Amino acid sequence: MTPSERRPVTGGLVWFDEPKPPRATEQLSRERVVTAAVELADDQMPDEITMRALAARLGVRSPMALYRYVGSKDGLVDLMTDQVYGQITVPRGQGWRDALQGMGRTGWDVVQRHPWFARLAFSRPPLGPNALRLYDTALAELEPLGLDAATRMGFIKTVLGHVLGSGLALLEEHTMRARVGLHSDSDLAAAVAPYLARIAAEGRHPHFIAWANDPQRLTPEPQSFEQVLEWLLDGLATLVPPEGRPPT
Structure with a gap:
């Protein structure tokens, strides 16, 4: 300024x-x-x-x-x-997991459209009308579980933390690519190829090189946003009292 x-x-x-x-x-x-x-x-x-x-x-x-x-x-x-925040939605009436899953997925859509949001969201308290509506709706969907207040908010912060952390990583990647001119994945692969060859020749990290040389290492995409979200929800489900879990 x-x-x-x-x-x-x-x-x-x-x-x-x-x-x-x-x-x-x-x-x-x-x-x-x-x-x-x-x-x-x-x-x-x-x-x-x-x-x-x-x-x-x-x-x-x-x-x-x-x-x-x-x-x-x-x-x-x-x-x-x-x-x-007003673009992030929480599905209603379908259970806590669908609510948080929907919040996570729409949040990921949002930070891909507005990568700067992940940085600014950490800089100011989320007390605007849209943010409060988001939190209130998510808390309402968690209410039937009978969890204590700290755990209910912990569920929400776990998912939003994944959204914003993934958004920050995306923002920093965009920043790096813009700064050094590596605009595509093929550009990035070509830039690191000499370093990978040097690491392979040194022979000190054979397991990493074996992974790097595996043509299937990115199929399916490891640790996609959606996959990590499911892992997080699986972990949160272990905190839900038995009476709040869906029948198996």
């Missing part, structure tokens, strides 16, 4: 600490500003967006005009992340 964009930031949450945004104009409203910020973050990923770039996207002369609608840069992050 440049000096002309700076504004005192308290770190407070936009939901509670900022005044309501002014009446929408033809050019600006809170919804338009946040939607444009999400689109800009998608386009510029992995670079952090600036208020100046956002103002230019909206056709606004002064970046300071945007603060009237989002309060601060932290407020913008709150609003952006909550808009994306």
Whole structure:
């Protein structure tokens, strides 16, 4: 952020600490500003967006005009992340496992569309209306299990942790590929081939080289998001009291 964009930031949450945004104009409203910020973050990923770039996207002369609608840069992050939280869904009435599985899968879809979300989601408390709705719905589906409060939230955080951790890995991979110009898997394979040949010639890691030379090593894809999600749910199922488990 440049000096002309700076504004005192308290770190407070936009939901509670900022005044309501002014009446929408033809050019600006809170919804338009946040939607444009999400689109800009998608386009510029992995670079952090600036208020100046956002103002230019909206056709606004002064970046300071945007603060009237989002309060601060932290407020913008709150609003952006909550808009994306609203794209994660929890199936209702089909049991706890289907609920968390659906939350995980739609969350993975979200972080693939918006990789920056995984980074920003860790930077601010999830207390916006969409995030609260997500947590409340997931907790409602876990309620019949009779688990204690910490365990119920632990179930949810286990799945969302997998979503956001996988999203961060995806973001860092995109960052690396953009930085070094390895845009495809074949580009990456060609770049590491000389190093693998050197490791094989040294003979100190025979099991790794045997794996690397196995043509079936990626079939099926090891540790796909979906596979790890199923492993996590299998582990969580062991904490469910017998009366809460489906009949076998």
